[in-house]
Each structure stands twice: as C-alpha cells, then as structure tokens.
Amino acid sequence: MPLVLPEKRRAVAADLRRLLGSEKVRDDVPTLTAYAVDASIYKIVPQAVVLAESEADIQTSVTYAMRTGVPLTPRAAGTNLTGSAIGSGIILDISRLNRILELNRDERWVRVQPGIVFAELNKRLACHSLLFGPDPSSGDMCKLGGMLANNSSGPHTLRYGSVKDNVQALRVCLSSGDWLEARRYGLDDPALHAVLATHPSLQTVLELVRQQADLIRAKRPTVSKNSCGYNLFGLVDGLDQAVFDLPKLFVGSEGTLGVISEATLRLVDRPKASITALIHFRSLEDVGEAVPQLLALSPSALEVMDTNTLNLIGRDRHGIPSDAAATLLAEFDQDGGLDSLREQATRLTALCHRYRLSSDPVVAFDQGQRDQLWNARKALYPTLYRYDQRKKPINYVDDVVVRADQISELIRYLEEFFRAQHIAVAIFGHIGNGNAHIVPLLDVNDRDDFARMVDGYRAIHQTVLTRFSGSICGEHGDGRVRAEFVRRMFGEELYDLFVQVKRSLDPTRVMNPGVKISDTSFTEHIDYTRLSKACATCGKCNSVCPVYDVFQSEDMSSRGWFEIVTSKEYSYLNSKRVVEACLNCKSCRTICPADVDVSELILKRRAEHPNRMAGAVFALHARPWLFDPLLKAAARTQWLWDRPRPRAWLEWITRPLMRRIAETARFPRDMVMPRLATRHLRERYPELVRIGASGPTSIAYFHGCAANYLDDGVGDAVIAVLRRHGVEPALPVQRCSGTPIQTYGHVKLVLEGARHNLASLERYDTVVTGCASCTLMLKDYPQLFEAGPEREAADRLARRVKHITEFVAESKEAPDQSTGTARRRKVTYHSSCHLRAAGVTKAPRKVLAALPGVEFIEMEDADRCAGGAGTYILKDYDTAAKIFERKRRAIEDSGADVVATSCPACMIQLNNGLRGTVQVKHVAELLRDSFESAQESRGTDPSSKR
Ligand SMILES: Cc1cc2nc3c(=O)[nH]c(=O)nc-3n(C[C@H](O)[C@H](O)[C@H](O)COP(=O)(O)OP(=O)(O)OC[C@H]3O[C@@H](n4cnc5c(N)ncnc54)[C@H](O)[C@@H]3O)c2cc1C
Ligand code: SF4
Ligand code: SF4
Numbered sequence: 008m009p010l011v012l013p014e015k016r017r018a019v020a021a022d023l024r025r026l027l028g029s030e031k032v033r034d035d036v037p038t039l040t041a042y043a044v045d046a047s048i049y050k051i052v053p054q055a056v057v058l059a060e061s062e063a064d065i066q067t068s069v070t071y072a073m074r075t076g077v078p079l080t081p082r083a084a085g086t087n088l089t090g091s092a093i094g095s096g097i098i099l100d101i102s103r104l105n106r107i108l109e110l111n112r113d114e115r116w117v118r119v120q121p122g123i124v125f126a127e128l129n130k131r132l133a134c135h136s137l138l139f140g141p142d143p144s145s146g147d148m149c150k151l152g153g154m155l156a157n158n159s160s161g162p163h164t165l166r167y168g169s170v171k172d173n174v175q176a177l178r179v180c181l182s183s184g185d186w187l188e189a190r191r192y193g194l195d196d197p198a199l200h201a202v203l204a205t206h207p208s209l210q211t212v213l214e215l216v217r218q219q220a221d222l223i224r225a226k227r228p229t230v231s232k233n234s235c236g237y238n239l240f241g242l243v244d245g246l247d248q249a250v251f252d253l254p255k256l257f258v259g260s261e262g263t264l265g266v267i268s269e270a271t272l273r274l275v276d277r278p279k280a281s282i283t284a285l286i287h288f289r290s291l292e293d294v295g296e297a298v299p300q301l302l303a304l305s306p307s308a309l310e311v312m313d314t315n316t317l318n319l320i321g322r323d324r325h326g327i328p329s330d331a332a333a334t335l336l337a338e339f340d341q342d343g344g345l346d347s348l349r350e351q352a353t354r355l356t357a358l359c360h361r362y363r364l365s366s367d368p369v370v371a372f373d374q375g376q377r378d379q380l381w382n383a384r385k386a387l388y389p390t391l392y393r394y395d396q397r398k399k400p401i402n403y404v405d406d407v408v409v410r411a412d413q414i415s416e417l418i419r420y421l422e423e424f425f426r427a428q429h430i431a432v433a434i435f436g437h438i439g440n441g442n443a444h445i446v447p448l449l450d451v452n453d454r455d456d457f458a459r460m461v462d463g464y465r466a467i468h469q470t471v472l473t474r475f476s477g478s479i480c481g482e483h484g485d486g487r488v489r490a491e492f493v494r495r496m497f498g499e500e501l502y503d504l505f506v507q508v509k510r511s512l513d514p515t516r517v518m519n520p521g522v523k524i525s526d527t528s529f530t531e532h533i534d535y536t537r538l539s540k541a542c543a544t545c546g547k548c549n550s551v552c553p554v555y556d557v558f559q560s561e562d563m564s565s566r567g568w569f570e571i572v573t574s575k576e577y578s579y580l581n582s583k584r585v586v587e588a589c590l591n592c593k594s595c596r597t598i599c600p601a602d603v604d605v606s607e608l609i610l611k612r613r614a615e616h617p618n619r620m621a622g623a624v625f626a627l628h629a630r631p632w633l634f635d636p637l638l639k640a641a642a643r644t645q646w647l648w649d650r651p652r653p654r655a656w657l658e659w660i661t662r663p664l665m666r667r668i669a670e671t672a673r674f675p676r677d678m679v680m681p682r683l684a685t686r687h688l689r690e691r692y693p694e695l696v697r698i699g700a701s702g703p704t705s706i707a708y709f710h711g712c713a714a715n716y717l718d719d720g721v722g723d724a725v726i727a728v729l730r731r732h733g734v735e736p737a738l739p740v741q742r743c744s745g746t747p748i749q750t751y752g753h754v755k756l757v758l759e760g761a762r763h764n765l766a767s768l769e770r771y772d773t774v775v776t777g778c779a780s781c782t783l784m785l786k787d788y789p790q791l792f793e794a795g796p797e798r799e800a801a802d803r804l805a806r807r808v809k810h811i812t813e814f815v816a817e818s819k820e821a822p823d824q825s826t827g828t829a830r831r832r833k834v835t836y837h838s839s840c841h842l843r844a845a846g847v848t849k850a851p852r853k854v855l856a857a858l859p860g861v862e863f864i865e866m867e868d869a870d871r872c873a874g875g876a877g878t879y880i881l882k883d884y885d886t887a888a889k890i891f892e893r894k895r896r897a898i899e900d901s902g903a904d905v906v907a908t909s910c911p912a913c914m915i916q917l918n919n920g921l922r923g924t925v926q927v928k929h930v931a932e933l934l935r936d937s938f939e940s941a942q943e944s945r946g947t948d949p950s951s952k953r
Pocket of ligand 2: 544602
C-alpha cells in the first residue's frame with residue numbers, strides 16, 4: 008500500500024522525538040536527502056536521522072530500533088566508499104560526540120569519542136609530539152567512528168599498521184542496548200567471566216571461535232592487509248595468547264555488531280623529521296623490481312600511481328613527465344634529524360638511478376612542499392570527477408590486496424583487462440602493502456558500461472582470489488559493494504561462521520542490515536541520477552564548511568547542500584532553512600577537487616527567490632545621493648545610539664524589519680559596531696577622485712563599500728601604501744562589487760553594478776583592491792556574462808585585479824620601512840575566505856613576514872572562515888559567533904599581539920569576537936605603520952591624511 012509508507016516514516020521520527028527531544032531528530036525532506044548518500048555509488052533514503060549527543064541517545068536509539076525492528080545505521084563523516092553509512096531506517100549520526108576525553112602522554116594513549124575528525128585529533132596530539140598512526144587519505148574529513156568501524160588504514164600503514172593494530176579498548180552499545188567494555192581480557196580473568204555473564208552473545212562468539220580455530224587459521228588471508236569479513240583471525244590470535252581480544256571483533260565490523268561510543272587508542276611518537284620523494288619510472292617492470300629494494304630502506308609510506316592515473320589527473324598540471332609509466336611517492340621518517348634524512352635521500356636517489364627514470368627523483372624536505380606532493384595523491388579519486396561529463400570514477404573493485412612483489416603484475420593484468428573493455432581506469436594505492444585502488448571511469452546509465460562493470464566486478468575479484476591469493480578488501484570495508492563477494496572470498500564454512508557471529512550479536516538484524524553480511528547484489532541501490540552529476544560526494548568540502556563545523560549535521564553542510572539543491576524533490580519552501588544557512592564563504596569551492604562550486608548552486612537557488620527587504624536596501628544603496636547622507640547622519644549620531652540602552656532598543660525596534668531578511672536576523676545589541684565615517688573615503692581624497700575622472704594614472708584603487716563608509720583605517724592605509732610605492736591611485740566611480748547583493752539573490756542588481764564597474768575600470772592597467780570579497784567578485788565577473796563583448800571586458804578586468812598585498816609583494820619599489828620597534832610584535836594572519844578563493848594566499852604572508860619589527864606566526868586554522876561573511880553577522884549572529892569560536896582559540900593559541908587580515912569585513916567579525924584582547928589590523932595598515940615610523944624616524948612627515 009503506497010500510502011502507508013509516509014505514515015510509517017513519520018511514526019519513526021515522531022517516536023524518536025518523544026524519546027530524544029525534537030532538537031536531535033530530523034525527518035524533513037532536505038535532511039533525508041542529505042543523509043541518503045555517502046561517498047559510495049549508492050543512495051538509500053532513511054526514515055529518520057538522530058543527531059546523538061550522549062551515550063544515552065545512542066542507547067535509546069538502539070533499543071528503539073531493536074524493539075521496533077527498524078534498521079539502524081551508525082554514521083560518522085559518511086566518507087566510506089561502500090554504502091555502509093546509509094540505510095533505510097534510522098541514521099544515527101555520532102558526529103557531535105567529538106571530544107578528547109583523556110590523554111596519557113607517558114603511556115601514550117588517548118581516549119576519544121567517535122565523532123572526532125582524524126586530522127583534528129592528530130593536530131591536538133601534535134603539541135604533545137604524539138600521533139595516531141593509521142592515516143586514511145580522507146583524514147581531513149573522516150572521523151574516528153568510521154575509521155574504527157572500517158578498520159581503515161592509509162599510506163603510512165607500512166609503518167604504523169591499520170586501525171585494528173592501534174586500538175586498546177572500545178565502549179560499544181550492543182543491539183541489546185547493553186554497554187560493553189570491549190578490551191583484551193585474559194581467558195582466566197574474572198572480569199571476562201562477568202562480561203560473558205552479562206553478554207551471553209559474546210559467550211557464543213567465544214565458543215564458535217574456539218571450536219573453529221583451525222578453520223579460521225586455514226582461511227586467513229596471506230596478504231599484509233585485510234578488512235574483508237569479521238576479524239575472527241584476530242580473535243584466534245588472541246586465543247593463542249590466552250586472551251579474548253574483543254576490540255578485534257568490533258574494529259572493521261562496519262556498524263553491524265554495535266555502536267562505538269568511545270575508543271582508547273594507542274599512540275606513537277611523532278617523527279622528528281620526514282622527507283617525501285616523487286620518482287617517475289619509465290617502465291612498470293622496473294617499478295616491480297624497485298619496490299622490494301625501496302622497502303628495504305624502511306619507508307613509512309610507498310604509494311603508486313599508474314600511467315592512466317597520471318594521464319587522467321593531467322601530467323602538465325602536476326609536472327609529470329610524458330614518458331612516466333608509473334610514479335612512486337615514498338616517505339621516510341627519521342628521529343635522527345636532518346643529516347640522517349639527507350643520507351637517506353642520497354641512498355634513495357642512488358637506488359632509483361639503477362632504473363630507467365623519466366627524471367631525477369624530486370625529494371622534498373620542506374613541510375609545504377611535502378604537503379603539495381601528498382595533496383594531489385590524497386584527492387585523486389574526487390579529482391577524477393573532472394575528467395568527463397558522463398564517465399565517472401566508479402568504486403566497485405576499488406580495494407584489492409596482493410603481495411607487494413606482485414603489484415606490478417596485478418597492474419599489468421588490470422591495464423590489459425580494462426584495455427580490452429575499452430574503459431579508462433586509474434590504478435593507484437599503497438604499493439608497499441600491495442593494496443591497489445582501482446577506479447574505472449564509466450557511465451553507469453549506459454547499458455554497455457553497466458554490463459562491463461558487472462563483468463569486471465566478478466572477473467577481477469575472482470582473479471585476485473585465485474591467481475594472486477589476495478583479498479578483495481584492504482581498508483575500505485565490504486559495505487554494500489563487496490558484501491555479495493565475502494562468501495566467495497572465504498568459502499561457505501567461514502562465511503557461515505560470520506553469519507553466526509552476526510546472528511548472536513544482532514539477532515533481530517537491525518544493526519546496519521545489507522552491509523558486510525548480505526546476499527544482495529552490489530548493483531542494488533546504485534544512485535544512477537547522482538552518478539551523472541558533478542559531485543563525487545567525497546565530503547572534502549564538509550571539512551572546511553563553517554556551518555558544518557558548528558552543526559555537525561549533513562543537512563547543514565556543503566556536501567548535503569549539493570544534494571539538496573540538485574535534488575528532484577527540491578523546493579525553496581521545503582529547503583529554505585538550509586539554503587539560507589550558507590555563508591557564501593566559498594571555502595567549499597576553494598577545496599573541491601572535482602571543481603564543484605556548491606556556493607554558486609546555492610546562490611542560483613536563492614536567486615529564484617530574491618530577498619525583498621535586502622533588495623530594497625541595495626536599491627537605496629545604488630542611489631548614493633540618498634544613501635550617503637543617511638549613512639553620514641548615522642555616523643554623526645553614532646556616539647548617541649551606539650551605547651547599550653539605545654542598542655537594546657534598536658535591536659527591538661528593527662526586529663520586524665530584520666525578520667524580513669531572515670528569521671534569525673537582528674541588529675544585535677552586543678555586537679561591536681565598526682565606526683562609521685562622517686567623511687567618506689572619497690570625500691577625504693577629492694584629488695584622487697578627480698584623477699579617477701580624467702587623470703593620467705594607470706592604477707585605480709577599487710575601495711569597495713566598507714573602506715568608503717567605515718572609519719576603519721583600511722582605505723587610508725591602502726592609499727598611503729600605494730603612494731609609498733610611487734603610485735597616485737585613481738578612485739574611479741564605483742558601485743558595490745556585488746558580493747552581498749548576490750548573497751540575497753538579486754542577480755539583476757549584481758549585473759547592473761558589474762556593468763557599471765566594468766565601464767569605469769576599463770581604462771586602468773591595474774585595479775588594486777583592499778577587500779577580499781571585492782577582489783574575488785571582480786575576478787569572478789566573467790562568470791556573470793555569456794560569451795560576447797561584456798564577457799571579454801570581464802575577462803580583461805579579472806586579469807588586472809590585484810589585492811594590495813599582491814601589489815606590494817610584486818612591486819619592485821622598496822620603500823623605507825621602520826627598522827623595527829623596541830619590542831618585536833608577534834603578528835598572525837587570518838586568511839580571508841574570499842581572498843583564498845581568489846588564489847591570494849602567499850602574498851599577504853610574504854608581506855607580513857618581511858615587515859621589520861614583526862615576528863610572523865602562522866596560526867592553526869588560519870584558512871578557516873571567521874564567520875562574519877559580510878552581512879551574515881547580522882543575518883545569523885548566534886551562528887556567526889559559534890563559527891568564530893574556533894578562530895578565537897586559534898588566535899589565542901598563537902600567542903600573537905596582532906591578528907592581521909586582508910579584508911575590512913573580516914575585521915568587523917574579528918573585532919567583535921576578540922573584543923580588544925588581540926589587536927586587529929589590515930595588512931595595509933601594518934605596512935603603512937612601518938613606512939610612517941621609518942619616515943618619522945628620519946624626521947619627515949608621513950603622506951597619509953588620516
Ligand atoms: C577521497 C577518499 C579517500 C579515501 N582514502 C581512504 C584510505 O586511504 N584508507 C581508508 O581506509 N579509507 C579511505 N577512504 C574511505 C573512508 O574515508 C574511510 O574508510 C573512513 O575511515 C570512513 O570514515 P567516516 O567517518 O567517513 O565513516 P562513515 O562513512 O560515516 O562510516 C563508515 C562505517 O563506519 C560505521 N560507523 C561510523 N561510526 C560508527 C560508530 N560510532 N559505531 C559503529 N559503527 C560506526 C558506519 O556504519 C559505516 O559502516 C577514502 C574515502 C575518500 C572519499
Ligand atoms: S562538492 Fe566537491 S568536495 Fe564537496 S563532496 Fe562534492 S566533490 Fe567532494
Ligand atoms: S560557501 Fe561556505 S558556508 Fe556555504 S557551503 Fe560553501 S563552505 Fe559551506
């Protein structure tokens with residue numbers, strides 16, 4: 008009965024709401040759309056989503072699932088490639104459980120909750136010189152819960168092993184709703200008897216493993232890595248040492264045996280220094296021979312990319328020689344310092360020269376360079392999404408393992424196999440472990456490609472098992488994609504044992520059904536619609552999305568928004584809440600390896616429903632003869648209204664108007680207001696306005712709105728800096744660059760302003776900016792126009808725009824700077840999102856680091872949004888404040904006296920959030936100060952008019 012289903016769906020969420028409270032349970036269309044996918048090829052729409060905040064929430068959800076028979080799927084970051092974090096019942100998202108609970112430096116262990124992101128954990132451990140070793144390439148976004156449940160590993164498995172080798176204990180909620188302390192128990196330990204008495208299901212597992220120990224030993228994969236099936240091999244190893252090693256049972260069980268709420272992880276000392284080498288081989292045979300030799304040098308990582316992968320990611324783009332047949336990435340850690348690393352590099356280079364190389368090995372010592380080498384490798388899979396509109400990288404044979412010395416034979420077999428199928432394929436992975444990631448590019452909507460996929464799935468897996476005696480799964484998990492082959496990998500008897508283990512721990516089969524233990528074909532639930540879209544659903548953008556950072560919920564995230572705004576079910580009405588929550592910070596666009604701009608898609612949706620109230624304000628703003636006097640009146644009376652009582656009153660009285668912008672919008676009484684200028688920048692520099700109208704200069708300063716209207720010192724500083732560089736900049740007539748207008752959906756107004764600015768700026772060779780958003784918007788003008796003269800003018804302008812920090816960094820002029828103040832100032836840098844999106848990241852740092860009297864400190868999270876995002880601070884002040892928390896911690900931890908930035912809008916948020924605890928300055932202000940004090944010390948007047 009089709010009509011019954013929605014009722015049922017509602018019933019589950021309604022029940023859970025009663026049990027957990029409405030804040031933690033969602034079943035609205037956008038939320039279910041966002042949670043229907045992970046990074047796999049599948050889609051299953053759940054009935055409800057629970058955002059767990061405590062162990063009690065986990066227990067209540069599990070008990071409810073068990074009582075009602077509704078499937079329950081635990082979920083962390085949803086970056087698995089196998090469809091294991093989606094399901095038809097309840098999605099239990101544990102992301103909000105993301106704290107470090109305890110750290111023991113001496114004994115080198117940490118107790119964490121499962122929602123903590125791997126990279127965050129290691130950042131926090133770094134200050135104790137400790138490290139959690141297993142490092143999936145998705146480490147920037149994946150969370151410990153998923154890593155534990157998948158038995159993840161990564162490039163450095165060679166040195167540190169997989170997750171299963173690094174876990175001391177787990178706390179697990181079993182399907183009975185009871186909690187288990189899963190650690191290694193001695194078989195004679197009375198504590199084990201107590202555990203078995205409380206959990207009879209574990210007694211069954213122990214008996215089964217004892218009885219079938221020989222079978223399990225006989226079926227153990229002979230390769231160095233395996234995440235296929237349940238790890239009964241680890242349990243047998245434990246029995247051989249007279250222990251019941253319970254973590255081994257749950258690590259790698261993919262949420263099918265219980266929900267993990269805590270883990271105690273073994274840590275290692277952080278290596279003191281490392282080198283990374285990139286070696287381009289001209290022949291695959293040589294790679295096969297070189298690998299054992301390289302392994303003898305004890306690398307901590309050894310990765311491979313085959314010739315097709317190099318072609319697909321673009322050889323020119325990554326500087327890869329055209330005749331390279333395969334590229335190896337090798338890393339060496341040393342505790343002995345730089346000298347021993349140099350020796351290692353020499354040994355490595357000498358060894359490599361025995362083979363036919365396309366070029367000398369590139370050896371990187373510097374962290375930045377090493378990161379660059381790794382970044383391309385880590386983002387490989389989503390990068391392949393750029394390759395073709397229809398043919399997408401499909402993960403269905405993505406994780407096989409053979410002996411390391413057989414990997415070139417495997418690659419040769421695979422290349423021939425796919426050549427015969429006429430399919431482009433990327434083969435890369437952890438060659439040191441014999442673990443190959445095989446990603447063919449297919450159009451699953453094409454009948455022939457689909458048939459090739461099914462053939463390839465069976466043939467390749469079978470060959471890996473029979474010819475190579477390998478494993479079908481090294482680290483990604485079985486999920487839905489490999490479940491149907493687990494039986495074939497281990498044979499009926501052992502598979503039956505897996506089934507009995509599952510049945511004893513999850514008798515009602517509510518824990519993540521369809522995953523790992525299932526006969527369902529791998530082609531069920533394939534998301535044919537999504538696989539023709541541009542997004543790889545890799546989740547990388549979530550790791551930088553400030554909204555996701557605060558809400559830890561997929562419906563409030565960049566990846567989720569891509570799903571929501573491109574869904575057939577999308578309507579502004581059902582998705583307004585989420586579509587209006589994006590800050591338009593563009594961090595997602597900057598990081599996306601597949602070249603997707605989620606913010607742009609959201610802006611397009613907003614443009615279908617432009618905000619009228621904001622439109623009225625922008626229309627007023629476009630009439631300076633009306634707007635400017637009003638603003639000046641506000642500036643002149645700021646001393647009167649910008650005090651606690653009037654501000655409280657103003658907040659109250661403006662609330663109905665602000666509500667018309669957004670439900671959450673207000674004029675917050677406690678926000679630190681920037682000082683409004685009583686004389687606007689253009690009035691303060693009439694001579695520059697005049698040369699803007701007619702003068703000979705070839706350089707214009709596009710000041711934008713903030714520098715004109717605010718008395719924040721930025722405009723004066725930019726002009727002073729330009730003058731020190733011998734430039735008398737023009738201030739041509741200009742309209743708002745368009746960023747805030749676009750944010751509220753007023754495309755026509757944006758175009759109007761853009762046309763105005765294009766005409767006004769056309770005659771200048773260089774257009775200098777001081778604002779991050781103006782910089783990006785002017786560079787993005789080409790996106791606003793179809794091909795034609797306007798587009799050409801926009802292209803021309805985009806090439807001529809320079810942020811003031813770029814201008815200074817590139818300038819040949821070297822104006823006198825102060826020789827430094829008595830006390831060196833510690834300066835850190837907040838990298839504004841829009842300037843990063845415009846590609847300007849190095850110049851501001853270079854300029855700051857070169858300032859005399861300044862000790863430049865790179866802060867953690869410098870590249871994260873501060874939450875101001877133009878008018879977002881007014882649109883949703885509370886969320887903006889929550890976003891800022893991370894930035895505040897980073898600034899405080901840096902120990903800086905001054906936080907510099909490149910954007911007047913970010914300065915508003917920084918000043919509001921820091922409240923004077925740390926000084927906030929635009930980079931141009933620091934430059935101007937330095938020039939001025941140099942001038943003063945020589946006894947001449949500075950040229951600034953401030
Ligand atoms: C670009 C890219 C690169 C990747 N590289 C690697 C790699 O190098 N190595 C590697 O191993 N993997 C890799 N992966 C796969 C994936 O990122 C990892 O397996 C990762 O550890 C999954 O973590 P997650 O937080 O996203 O988990 P999710 O995808 O949310 O969940 C994974 C599994 O864990 C279960 N789960 C989550 N939390 C819990 C919990 N608290 N209790 C019980 N079960 C739980 C889920 O039910 C699911 O079965 C990559 C993925 C991508 C997109
Ligand atoms: S938008 Fe880009 S980064 Fe985000 S999930 Fe899609 S492919 Fe990954
Ligand atoms: S623009 Fe910023 S807030 Fe919006 S989706 Fe992208 S990262 Fe998230």
